Amino acid sequence: MFQKRGIDRNIDWITLSLYLALVMLGWMVVYAVEYQDGQESFLRLNSPAGKQMIWSGISFAAFFIITLIDYKFWQTFAYPIYGVTILLLIGVLIIGIEIKGARSWYAFAGFRFQPSELAKFGTCLAMAAYLSTVGNSLKQFNHQLVAAGLLVAPFILIGLQPDMGSALVFLSFLIVLYREGLPSIYYIIGGTLALLLIMGLMADDPKYIWIFLEGIGVVWLSSYVFKQQSLYTGLSAVVSFGFFWGARQAYFEPQVSLLTLGLVFLILSLIYIRKRTVQFPALLATALFICGAVAYGANYAFNDMLKPHQQDRINVWLQPEKCDPRGSLYNLIQSKMAISAGGATGKGFLNGTITQLNYVPEQSTDFIFTTIGEEQGFLGVVLVIGLFLAFLIQIIRIAERQRSAFSRIYAYGFAGIVFIHVFINIGMTMGLAPVIGIPLPFISRGGSSLLGFTIMLGVLLKLDSKRFQI
16 A cells, blocks of 8 residues: 655656745735744744644645555545544534534544545545546446545534535536536536525515516517517516616516516417417526525515524625624625735734724634735735736646546546635635535644645645556
8 A cells, every 4th residue: 555655756846936936925814914023943842833843743744644645545545534533524413522613623632633524535535536446437327426425524514513504515527527418408407506596585575586586488489479579578677677676666566677677578478379389488487486495485484584694694795884893894894904904015014903903703713814905905815816817827737637537527526626625615704605604625723624735735736746656
């Protein structure tokens, strides 16, 4: 299982260099967040920066050990490793410690460990092992169910902690599933449902949801009835959305829009049926009803089932004007202020005023990007985003040059996880994504995250270094 020599000469040094740059940058930012005038040396091991340095050393050691392990080990033991991570997720629900309402951590010797980070690695291996098995195809429904099961198991267990931020990261595997042939219809349906859910969460009155969907139905049906007569389709669109806008602006009662658009839809349906068949209008009406039910259900759940603090989390993202600037919106306001305060070149290392005064909660973990924005400014922000972009491009290049399906699928799984983490973490500091509490890879304070990402990267580079032997 172990090889005699250390790091392989065929290892991708560009990717490894980008990793080391991100880890070093992360340590410096963690130190900047926790820095106070007059404190002792940054080498204090009991400080947050000191603990991050210890975890960096542990991660480097893990990386080196991975380079000694035969590359075939990871495919051979993919399912057992996945099984161990599932057991760790079950165990943390029983004997884990609770922090901020979530039982997500094991604690030992002054350190905390989050098993969900290793679960991402285990799921990557299991997904790659299953999809690379000869005869397995995502074109077949039974194989789609098994692949979905590999994702759903950790998703549910992490959701039960509850840690929905980490659970939602597993949706990143939809990227590798698409790359390996999952039919695009699933993504079209999923995207539509996601938009309907957002519509339902933002709607003040469910009637507007039905008006909007009826308007879509009228436009779509008219395009079939008056085929090659774009004038009629255009007029239909203007009328239907005019009723929607009118109802929103209270020019007339929403019930008027509902009845009028419903009548127009019925007339168009009768015209279409007379020319052709009843199937299309019936299917369209059914689809619109299902869409309306989903959006209405989201609206009902948001207003009548969620607690006020849960509603605030959603409103901070979708409707910040409804939030209390000194309450649920405070984090986002301070985050934006810190990033904008940096200007073009930043205030300088250890000179961030908002950072030093601890105005931004969770700044060393979830909101660590704000420190980069304040101290290093726009140029620093561009540099960090550029490093992550280069890192992701390198992973995709590695994926596409693999001769092994297992290695390719694993690489895309890893790329998806990194992308979702970076996109959501940076996006939520600027109000572009929901605040769900996930770390910025290699930069946020936290040993579990750093170790998990390092292990995933180590396995990828090991597989890539042996691609010519396959």
